[in-house]
Amino acid sequence: MTILSIETSCDETSVAIIEGQRDKVYLRSNIIATSLTEHAKTGGIIPEVASRAQLRYILPVLTNALKKVYPNYKLNLAPPPIDAIAVTYGPGLIGPLLIGVETAKTLSFVWSKPLFPVNHMLGHIYANFINHEDSSYVPEFPLLALVVSGGHTDLLYLKKHGSYEVLGGTRDDAAGEAFDKIGRLLGLSYPAGPIIEKLAKKGNPKRFNFPRPLLKEPNFEFSFSGLKTAVLREVKTHKTLDDQTVNDIAAATQAAISDVLVKKTLCAAAKLSVKSILLSGGVSANQMLRETFQSEIDKQKLSSKLFFPPKFLCTDNAAMIGSAAYFIQNPKNWQQIEAEPELYY
Numbered sequence: 131m132t133i134l135s136i137e138t139s140c141d142e143t144s145v146a147i148i149e150g151q152r153d154k155v156y157l158r159s160n161i162i163a164t165s166l167t168e169h170a171k172t173g174g175i176i177p178e179v180a181s182r183a184q185l186r187y188i189l190p191v192l193t194n195a196l197k198k199v200y201p202n203y204k205l206n207l208a209p210p211p212i213d214a215i216a217v218t219y220g221p222g223l224i225g226p227l228l229i230g231v232e233t234a235k236t237l238s239f240v241w242s243k244p245l246f247p248v249n250h251m252l253g254h255i256y257a258n259f260i261n262h263e264d265s266s267y268v269p270e271f272p273l274l275a276l277v278v279s280g281g282h283t284d285l286l287y288l289k290k291h292g293s294y295e296v297l298g299g300t301r302d303d304a305a306g307e308a309f310d311k312i313g314r315l316l317g318l319s320y321p322a323g324p325i326i327e328k329l330a331k332k333g334n335p336k337r338f339n340f341p342r343p344l345l346k347e348p349n350f351e352f353s354f355s356g357l358k359t360a361v362l363r364e365v366k367t368h369k370t371l372d373d374q375t376v377n378d379i380a381a382a383t384q385a386a387i388s389d390v391l392v393k394k395t396l397c398a399a400a401k402l403s404v405k406s407i408l409l410s411g412g413v414s415a416n417q418m419l420r421e422t423f424q425s426e427i428d429k430q431k432l433s434s435k436l437f438f439p440p441k442f443l444c445t446d447n448a449a450m451i452g453s454a455a456y457f458i459q460n461p462k463n464w465q466q467i468e469a470e471p472e473l474y475y
């Protein structure tokens with residue numbers, strides 16, 4: 131089954147073509163345009179700016195994704211050789227979401243193709259099911275999925291494709307949001323996660339002992355706003371922030387966030403005896419987080435196998451949306467689909 135998928139929930143405009151064959155999804159094209167540089171100037175995303183960028187990018191990105199797989203096809207009323215269309219319908223910013231959803235509905239109507247609405251957060255998880263060079267890299271159920279992005283920190287238990295239970299989420303800031311807000315306190319540009327990761331390599335994580343909220347509580351909830359407050363308090367004690375202090379704060383921040391994510395997730399993994407642990411979302415691109423997960427799994431002698439997507443599939447992309455659509459198989463009539471910015475699970 132060949133699926134053309136569309137992702138426009140925030141500041142990336144992406145169209146992919148994936149091919150599902152039995153338990154494998156193969157990536158044929160995955161074009162991504164981003165308005166990130168426009169948001170870096172303002173230190174965060176302005177919805178109006180993101181919506182206008184989506185409008186500018188959607189048709190060129192769609193055309194490029196099609197051209198890569200079908201070089202002789204020209205966008206018109208006759209469909210390309212695909213079987214279905216998939217689109218992110220939430221959660222996200224209403225303006226950006228509408229561009230993708232309305233494009234997908236139009237294509238579904240004009241080309242008479244089934245349409246799969248996909249929850250963006252499940253999409254992140256399904257980036258782990260896109261075919262890997264290593265053929266043994268196939269997650270097995272039951273599994274635990276940690277979604278760590280700019281807006282979410284969620285822990286889900288999946289018994290099989292499309293069947294899941296949310297074990298917990300964040301009470302306040304998401305992990306990515308904590309990286310971004312702390313980055314702003316340190317004078318870094320947006321998004322700060324990858325910059326903090328780079329600076330942390332030159333820093334001493336032990337110089338500051340930032341809080342690890344809810345670590346000892348018997349639940350699977352997260353909270354990162356206290357960490358941000360602790361960093362703010364520390365920053366205020368310095369007249370000016372020298373480079374080494376910024377590096378040390380970056381390293382201590384990354385250590386505190388990783389510590390909470392790893393310990394809480396592995397506690398759930400042990401309790402539920404899952405076969406696989408899947409990391410996903412922008413923050414799962416963090417190398418130190420990945421390494422801490424693996425070393426702690428080894429230390430605790432857990433039998434669960436760790437999975438994370440290649441870095442280019444951790445942040446927003448349409449390939450993961452196509453993958454979720456293929457495995458969940460929940461088509462809807464285009465008239466029934468609306469953008470849902472507040473969609474949960």
Ligand code: KG4
Pocket residue numbers: 140278279280281282305306307309310321322323324327411412413414415416417444445446
């Ligand atoms: O999944 P994503 O692309 O967008 C949302 O759906 O939110 O995640 C973006 C988030 C940002 O907060 C960014 O700072 C964070 O992921 N991020 C990272 C890294 N790369 C991206 N955080 C820590 N380390 C990274 N390497």
Ligand code: ZN
Pocket residue numbers: 250254279280411412445446
């Ligand atoms: Zn995302």
